[in-house]
Amino acid sequence: MLPLLRRNLLQGTRRYATAATASNIVNIVEVGPRDGLQNEKGVIPVSVKAELVTRLGRAGVQTIEAGSFVSPKWVPQMAGTAEVLTQMERLPGVHYPVLVPNQRGLDGVTSLLATQPTDSTAPPFTDEISIFTAATDAFTRANLNTTIADSLTRLEPVTRGALDQGLRVRGYVSVVIACPYTGQVDYVRVREVAKALVDMGCYEVSLGDTVGMGTPAQIAEMLEEVKKDVDVSLLAGHFHDTYGTAVANVLTALSHGVRTIDTSVGGLGGCPYSPGATGNVATEDVLYALQNSEYKVAGNVNGTIDLQKMVDIGWWISEQLGRESVSRAGRAMRARRLREAEVKAKL
Numbered sequence: 001m002l003p004l005l006r007r008n009l010l011q012g013t014r015r016y017a018t019a020a021t022a023s024n025i026v027n028i029v030e031v032g033p034r035d036g037l038q039n040e041k042g043v044i045p046v047s048v049k050a051e052l053v054t055r056l057g058r059a060g061v062q063t064i065e066a067g068s069f070v071s072p073k074w075v076p077q078m079a080g081t082a083e084v085l086t087q088m089e090r091l092p093g094v095h096y097p098v099l100v101p102n103q104r105g106l107d108g109v110t111s112l113l114a115t116q117p118t119d120s121t122a123p124p125f126t127d128e129i130s131i132f133t134a135a136t137d138a139f140t141r142a143n144l145n146t147t148i149a150d151s152l153t154r155l156e157p158v159t160r161g162a163l164d165q166g167l168r169v170r171g172y173v174s175v176v177i178a179c180p181y182t183g184q185v186d187y188v189r190v191r192e193v194a195k196a197l198v199d200m201g202c203y204e205v206s207l208g209d210t211v212g213m214g215t216p217a218q219i220a221e222m223l224e225e226v227k228k229d230v231d232v233s234l235l236a237g238h239f240h241d242t243y244g245t246a247v248a249n250v251l252t253a254l255s256h257g258v259r260t261i262d263t264s265v266g267g268l269g270g271c272p273y274s275p276g277a278t279g280n281v282a283t284e285d286v287l288y289a290l291q292n293s294e295y296k297v298a299g300n301v302n303g304t305i306d307l308q309k310m311v312d313i314g315w316w317i318s319e320q321l322g323r324e325s326v327s328r329a330g331r332a333m334r335a336r337r338l339r340e341a342e343v344k345a346k347l
């Protein structure tokens, strides 16, 4: 326990001790620029991706997953992440994690960091990587071309290498409820993989309902299983909204002591290896749902994240992609604003 505690302190883990003493502060990890955009069919210019990250930072988001150092043959939309990191505005104290699947990905991050002038007072291009695996071999094969066991063996030296150069490491476990290839998932497997990632050195493990099929009852059961081996303060929830249960799943996770939630502005996204899955729960929907609740979302605009700005960003990026925002709160708030403007214009 002690080495783990020390490592988490070093890595600046999002903090509180146990569910019983959990604070009411909710941390948002905005994954729109990565999970949101990775599934797009068309090519998205680097300038648009960089502007998206910049806008999210200005809206008060404290952690923004900025892209991936993965094979462009596997996920073409994430090509150019190094350029995104150099072009976007980087704000002090804001984390910009990037997804890394292997040593080659970490080498890309290391090379980029080496180009940062040593006398620069600007925040680093990034201070965090995210590694990822899954709770089934079938999904791991589709996503990483290997098994769970091999992925963990590969990721161990990557994690060590990242920690050695002072980077924080976050872990993902995909398909924690259902797998698009093998169906219902064994939550014991989720617990084992999550524990392996924590033991490896991850300061936090994000549990992904990749397919977006999970119901609140299933999320609760899965979390209670994982919590047998992993302290809830080290867990995050990552819920896709395919069946419309994502906000309910967020509330369930919070009631089970989870205090970090991955969200995607405008409800962008899907997973290239989970056919039919829709985007992550929309950031705007989570911010809206948590208003006037016992929870307070952490952020850098008046101590929180600016919901109106997020609605505008959700619409802006959706229009860049040639469609409308799918955030329910984003749509309703914009419609209301337009209606009010019309009424005012008639006066």
Ligand SMILES: CC(C)(COP(=O)([O-])OP(=O)([O-])OC[C@H]1O[C@@H](n2cnc3c(N)ncnc32)[C@H](O)[C@@H]1OP(=O)([O-])[O-])[C@@H](O)C(=O)NCCC(=O)NCCSC(=O)C[C@@](C)(O)CC(=O)[O-]
Residues within 6 Å of the ligand: 035, 038, 068, 069, 070, 071, 072, 073, 074, 075, 099, 101, 102, 103, 104, 105, 106, 108, 132, 143, 144, 145, 172, 173, 174, 175, 208, 209, 210, 238, 271, 272
């Ligand atoms: C891991 C590999 C590379 C294995 O793929 P592989 O084909 O077994 O690997 P390889 O070593 O044979 O490499 C294939 C080619 O990719 C290159 N390559 C190899 N590595 C890199 C790298 N890091 N960056 C750039 N290029 C790379 C490598 O050099 C080679 O190029 P070639 O010789 O053919 O020209 C591949 O499977 C991969 O990139 N997978 C990433 C898939 C991915 O990004 N999925 C989406 C993210 S996960 C997700 O969305 C779920 C999550 C996190 O959101 C949570 C949830 O919702 O559940």
